[in-house]
Amino acid sequence: MQGSTPQNPSSAPGAVAAITHARFPGLARRLPWLVLALLAAFPLLAPALGLEYYVGFVRRVLIVAIAATSLNFILGYGGMAALGHAGFIGVGAYTVVALVEAGFSSAWLAWGSAALVAGLAAAAIGAVSLRTRGVYFIMITLAFAQMLYYLAVSLRTYGGDDGYGLYTPLELGAWLDGAHAQVFYWVVLAIAAAVFALFSRVAHSRYGHALRGIRDNETRMVALGYPVYGLKLAGFVAAGAVAGLAGGLLASHNAFVSPSIMHWTQSALLLVMVMLGGAGRRWGAPLGVALWLTLEEALKLYTDYWHWPLGLLLLLVVFHAPQGVAALLERRGGRESVR
Amino acid sequence: MNAPLLCCRGLEAGYGASRVLFGLDFDIRAGEVVALLGRNGMGKSTTIRSIVGGLRPQRGEIVFDGRPIHAERADAIARLGVAIVPEGRQCFPNLTVHEHLVAFAACRNGVAEPWTPARLYALFPRLAERAGHLGNQLSGGEQQMLAIARALSTNPRLLILDEATEGLAPVIREEIWRCLALLKAQGQTTLVVDKYVDKLLPLADHNLILERGRIAWQGSSAELDARRELWGRYLGV
Numbered sequence: 001m002q003g004s005t006p007q008n009p010s011s012a013p014g015a016v017a018a019i020t021h022a023r024f025p026g027l028a029r030r031l032p033w034l035v036l037a038l039l040a041a042f043p044l045l046a047p048a049l050g051l052e053y054y055v056g057f058v059r060r061v062l063i064v065a066i067a068a069t070s071l072n073f074i075l076g077y078g079g080m081a082a083l084g085h086a087g088f089i090g091v092g093a094y095t096v097v098a099l100v101e102a103g104f105s106s107a108w109l110a111w112g113s114a115a116l117v118a119g120l121a122a123a124a125i126g127a128v129s130l131r132t133r134g135v136y137f138i139m140i141t142l143a144f145a146q147m148l149y150y151l152a153v154s155l156r157t158y159g160g161d162d163g164y165g166l167y168t169p170l171e172l173g174a175w176l177d178g179a180h181a182q183v184f185y186w187v188v189l190a191i192a193a194a195v196f197a198l199f200s201r202v203a204h205s206r207y208g209h210a211l212r213g214i215r216d217n218e219t220r221m222v223a224l225g226y227p228v229y230g231l232k233l234a235g236f237v238a239a240g241a242v243a244g245l246a247g248g249l250l251a252s253h254n255a256f257v258s259p260s261i262m263h264w265t266q267s268a269l270l271l272v273m274v275m276l277g278g279a280g281r282r283w284g285a286p287l288g289v290a291l292w293l294t295l296e297e298a299l300k301l302y303t304d305y306w307h308w309p310l311g312l313l314l315l316l317v318v319f320h321a322p323q324g325v326a327a328l329l330e331r332r333g334g335r336e337s338v339r
Numbered sequence: 340m341n342a343p344l345l346c347c348r349g350l351e352a353g354y355g356a357s358r359v360l361f362g363l364d365f366d367i368r369a370g371e372v373v374a375l376l377g378r379n380g381m382g383k384s385t386t387i388r389s390i391v392g393g394l395r396p397q398r399g400e401i402v403f404d405g406r407p408i409h410a411e412r413a414d415a416i417a418r419l420g421v422a423i424v425p426e427g428r429q430c431f432p433n434l435t436v437h438e439h440l441v442a443f444a445a446c447r448n449g450v451a452e453p454w455t456p457a458r459l460y461a462l463f464p465r466l467a468e469r470a471g472h473l474g475n476q477l478s479g480g481e482q483q484m485l486a487i488a489r490a491l492s493t494n495p496r497l498l499i500l501d502e503a504t505e506g507l508a509p510v511i512r513e514e515i516w517r518c519l520a521l522l523k524a525q526g527q528t529t530l531v532v533d534k535y536v537d538k539l540l541p542l543a544d545h546n547l548i549l550e551r552g553r554i555a556w557q558g559s560s561a562e563l564d565a566r567r568e569l570w571g572r573y574l575g576v
Contacts, residue, residue, distance in 0.1 A: 206441070206442050209434055209438050209441075209442030209443075210442060210443075212431065212433050212434060213431050213434065213442065213443075215433070216431045216432055216433055216434075217429055217431060219393075220425065220429050220431075222412075222413045222414045222417070223391060223393070223413055223414075223417055223422075223423055223425070224414075224417055224422070224443045224489070224493060225414050225415075225417030225418040225443075225445065225493060226414055226417075226443075227414055228414070280433070
């Protein structure tokens with residue numbers, strides 16, 4: 001068997017594609033591109049279908065999916081159950097607010113700074129939090145996020161509890177009209193695709209393998225010569241920075257930022273969406289976000305008590321697909337080695 | 340005679356107030372296979388934990404390639420070239436066999452012929468057949484082979500095997516012994532803990548018998564083979 005090419009499941013298509021993998025392997029490989037093309041075409045098709053409103057909705061799904069993908073990276077691959085991820089989203093959003101208040105109007109500067117500042121916040125919080133494990137890690141990340149929340153409440157310059165309105169759209173550059181909803185949609189789609197591709201790539205790189213090893217057996221990874229704390233911190237900072245970027249985009253999307261964006265319930269909701277989709281699955285985060293937000297949006301049309309069916313859905317997932325919807329699709333697709 | 344690769348002097352270690360090792364003195368020379376023998380609870384695993392940095396010695400020193408390592412962190416010791424195949428294998432359930440062999444690969448010690456996945460598959464052909472399977476989808480024997488291959492992928496200067504054949508079928512045990520003999524022929528320095536003394540004898544250059552945290556006897560395999568009374572007294576054979 002020497003020299004044989006080993007089958008590596010990481011190179012196979014992801015969970016969404018897996019459903020078609022058994023019968024249509026070619027389609028499975030192209031499915032991500034097909035989804036991307038459909039999403040890119042959606043703003044052009046929406047007016048003809050009377051779905052203009054949903055362009056904004058899909059944009060919101062994409063932004064939340066960026067944040068959820070970053071959480072999935074540390075939760076699903078690194079085993080770090082952070083209950084304060086919305087704190088970094090908030091840091092990113094308030095960075096945009098601070099720059100706008102200071103007179104800056106470049107979207108790229110604002111979003112880049114949002115990622116940078118959130119990354120720095122993640123480095124400081126992670127440096128302390130990652131010295132703990134298990135339930136203590138959950139509690140300490142929650143505590144830090146709540147500190148950020150109350151800091152935002154106390155910032156009167158930025159509206160305090162009432163929030164801050166971003167009345168003028170940020171500028172995307174000479175050739176892109178930031179005020180144009182479709183242009184902003186495509187920019188968000190491009191960023192989401194890049195973030196998703198980057199995390200997918202990293203998750204299946206040597207660093208990603210090391211992170212999964214740390215999740216499964218930290219002591220063994222130390223014995224193999226890995227600086228576990230440093231590797232976890234690097235992942236935590238990267239995830240925090242991307243959550244900050246999502247926060248910056250969310251600020252532009254809503255044209256409004258308030259402390260509620262970083263309340264602990266938002267962190268919990270993000271966790272629920274990742275778990276629903278499938279933590280540690282390539283497609284887990286976007287699937288979970290799309291499923292949750294779409295159901296929320298659809299159920300709201302029929303009832304004020306939309307939490308009920310969503311709660312039932314969660315129960316169903318817990319009992320019948322504890323590893324998430326992505327895992328369920330992978331099993332249906334007939335793949336043995338699933339992640 | 341070449342200088343020792345690993346030197347333990349006056350090694351004392353334990354857990355809290357309970358002391359397990361009482362002043363161990365021994366050397367492991369480059370290219371040598373050393374067997375650490377003794378009944379359960381005599382301090383074999385504690386000795387290994389002290390060497391790999393899993394347990395900070397209370398007294399004494401451990402020197403690896405001329406550098407004291409008893410105060411070093413476990414990951415730093417591993418990077419110096421000490422690899423362990425742990426008791427219970429501890430393969431990663433969410434990594435495939437192939438990922439086990441590439442994710443931890445390192446060549447930090449300027450080895451002329453480093454262990455590559457191809458060489459490891461040649462050493463354990465069964466792993467090549469299972470390359471795409473996850474760590475928890477393997478039999479006990481395959482997991483043991485994977486644990487050895489994972490340790491070798493770091494190109495260690497000292498390979499430590501803790502209960503390498505425990506709980507394995509006889510045919511798999513033979514496979515592991517064959518592999519260890521091959522490694523010895525290639526000059527791999529090895530410290531091995533195992534219960535099958537008769538199988539260790541042809542393999543080991545030097546034997547240490549631990550009895551209640553002290554070295555009760557040490558010598559060559561020929562000497563140990565000749566002194567069968569030691570087997571009954573210290574090894575329960």
